[in-house]
Amino acid sequence: MVKVLISDKMSPLAEQTFKDRGVDVDFKPGMNKEELIAVIGEYDGLAIRSATKVDADVLAAAKNLKVIGRAGIGVDNVDIPSATANGTVVMNTPFGNSTTTAEHAISMTLALARQIPQASESTHKGKWEKSRFMGVEVTNKKLGIIGCGNIGALAAERAIGLKMKVLAFDPYLSPERAVELGVKKVELDELFAEVDFISLHTPLTDQTRGIIGTEAFKKMKDGVRIVNCARGGLIDEAALKEALDSGKVAGAALDVFEVEPAKDNILFGHEKVICTPHLGASTTEAQVNVAVQVAEQLSDYLLSGGVTNALNMPSLSSEEAPKLKPYMELAGDIGGFAGQITGSSLKSITVEYEGHVAGLNVKPLTAVVLQGLLSPLLQSVNMVNAPVVAKERNIDVTETVHEREGDYHTLIKVTVETEKRTRSVSGTLFANGAPRIVEVNGVNIECEVDDFMIYAVNEDKPGFIGALGTILGHNGINIANFSLGRHPEGGEAVAVVGVDTEISDIVIDQLTALPHVLTAKSLSF
Template identity: 60%
Template sequence: MAPKVLVSDKLSETAVQIFRDRGIDVDFMPDLGKDKEKLAEVIGQYDGLAIRSATKVTPTILEAATNLKVVGRAGIGTDNVDKEASSKKGVIVMNTPFGNMITTAEHAIAMMFAVARQIPEASASTHAGKWEKSKFMGVELTNKTLGVIGAGNIGGIVCDRARGLKMKVVAYDPFLSEEKAEKMQVEKVELDELLTRADFITLHVPLTEGTKNILSAENLAKTKKGVRIINCARGGLVDEAALAELLKSGHVAGAAFDVFSEEPAKENALFNLPNVVCTPHLGAATTEAQENVALQVAEQMSNYLLTGAVENALNMPSVTAEEAKVMGPWIKLADHLGAFAGQMSDEPIEAINICYDGIVADMNLDALNCAVIAGIMKKANPDVNMVSAPVIAKERGIQISTTTQDKTGSFDGYVKVTIVTSKRERSVAGTVFSDGKPRFIQIKGINIDAEVGEHMLYTTNKDVPGIIGALGKTMGDMNVNIANFTLGRSDAGGEAIALLYVDAPVPAEARAKLAELDLFTQIKPLVFDVA
């Protein structure tokens, strides 16, 4: 029987035809996604669900989706899909991460022109029969300094276009290497320097805990007087109320926003302020981009349903069905090792070295490499997957090297990940035990045996008495239960580490109390995807 796909949002007819041409039974109901109850009634018939942003794939929908194997999102954002529930249900979630990069970058450039020359306001005035030529005095972009926050895929395109406009470009991106910045012909700077130097600031980062409110009231106050700010990335990156006050005071000369902290945005502090350009999340809204992502998702879903090939999956590695049974635990280990290394590094990564020892050296190393790189990159971009991660690493000039070796120790196989920055190297190794559970077996050359949990606390210290007591008492006082406690040291009295698997996130107050004890040289909370 042919696979059956439901298209519940507005995809192009060309994309729908791709399913038909591949021999897939497809129902095109572009308005069904807005009706949650009706969708829940019919979803059980389908193997695949192709969506945009209107359809919400909730646990309720997934519970009714008794035959569903794959959800394909035409676009990059998957906030409307419950990925954890999808994973538990065994449903693959795919997106199309590269289909709308140029369109979004062009919109940011267009918004920059619009706010520089007050085009929307001048247009409205002229349409009203006024001829207020002297009122709308703009500024040139040529020779101005553009500060780009986030120089990844879209930010990199913006940098290139801005240089074509003869702007000076400075970029803040913790994952941008000096070598890559030089190749892009941009100046890599820290955030504070960007804020004080830029005439225009444009944001191109995902919304994470690290980037949320990156342009806070405090950081906005550091900006150059007369700055203009553009946000076509994600709502929540800018304190909109604080920006509104600076616009009113004249410190900020203008702003152009395509995204808002709450959407659909019916009310906002920025609305109706002079020289503020607002659009309703149009970053990807061009005919070309919508067609590209629709065609892409149709091809990806067809390939999976007909051949089992997995592309651009957010919750499943790109491996064959035959490999999945054996490699599943090792792919999870690779992701954990990458996540550990990524969370431990606050500096631009120049190289990632991965060593495979013993039985794992004969597995699909491309998939394992992708899992390691994705784990590392998740700190900067939670939407990264095993397909997009290597592309992002390459664009950022990160060198990836892989070595294999015959069994060298007491384990049948292990994986060791080393990341290299301009200042240091960090390494972590792990293996998979017979129970299928990943374990950390070495950190910084110090042997350990640590189970991986969702929430962990990593500390370094000199090998002195009182460490176990200090950690145990502090966690107890904060009502944080320790599920597993692992210690390791280089030698007696030398460097030592502790890795705690805890049942809940370690509060900042607990970390502060540990720091006050003056026993620890490093205290780092870690989070792992163990689902």
């Protein structure tokens, strides 16, 4: 039974969902780093919120950890590069609290426009300062959305419902999607120059950190109002204070801060600033949604291989996983075969999909091919970190899809180029779903993939098969399958032999010493 740790406080429904799915689960919130390191090696999965910090030290101790699930959107508390290097999938739940966060941003916008928190505090004190709190309408005002992904799009839809005109900056927003949402897609400088309100909905990255700072304020209209329910580091807080003091910015509503928990901040106490303690996702509905979703996603991955909302590998739905399973096995066999007959110094890898497989989700298949190719050379390679490992080693990876059918209903071909030569291996699935190798280095050959195999290339001369059988017999090695193929008569021939036991280096040396043998290798799967 797979085992999962919930290390942060979340809805009890998360724990119950794991149990209902047949996953062993421990609920241990509030552990410090040393306590987490001491126990993390026991678990296959880790479910967290924002309190648990999963850094390189924790991951180094997580020998069995296959997946981390963040109940929420932000994964600032997870070292994703280290997780990827560790072969651990990192998932989040970007949709569970999207509505809640978008609603909070709109609430903050309205509160900022009408100074509701300040007016409430004044009224509680019995001051009745009606003339002091002159607000502005949002109707017909321009709202600039920075980051028009899931939450930004929901905020835009609600703002349009309030009769606001919405401008959106997002490099990944297509013109068609902008039209569908009813927003105007603009560049960042145009947004700054035109809008009356700005609402931030972008992740915190090296590119977005400090996206609103001194230079940005210079480009904005006087009296602009700013809302941030995304990430604190998006705004330079010192620059914002200067802009508020000068009157350039009429007000700011902040749910997030550069340092959290924010117990002390230069913006606290400013009469033009509304603050909330990171409440964007804090509704009963959102807490239940993200807790259940993270439990479902981790369970799907650990039990069936389904990958949803992963940040470091291709997604693979729980519905797709069973359909792709035989293709995953085939891809691993082809990659493993090619990797073992090729050796080191890989320069480029081309994976071609033809026929039925071309209509499937091939991204996970390519990752499995890379895993198979790189495993003979490197330890701890899996489908999560294999693409990154290939990139780090400057191995060019090309993926090609041909929907046409050739000689086979479905075909995967892997071509590997090294500094010295090019190798290729192709495979297909038979009607019963069994994988078969059908081509090696341009030679047509049909063979099953056994646990232990011999791959041999020889000049096409009489006597080789008998000599090979004799050596295996003298060493007590039983043949399970024997497949042959050749180039035109008199050229090179290929033999692929499935055997019942592992082949020693001594046997390979004896085979290599045979007349006319060019290559002999032991393969294992």
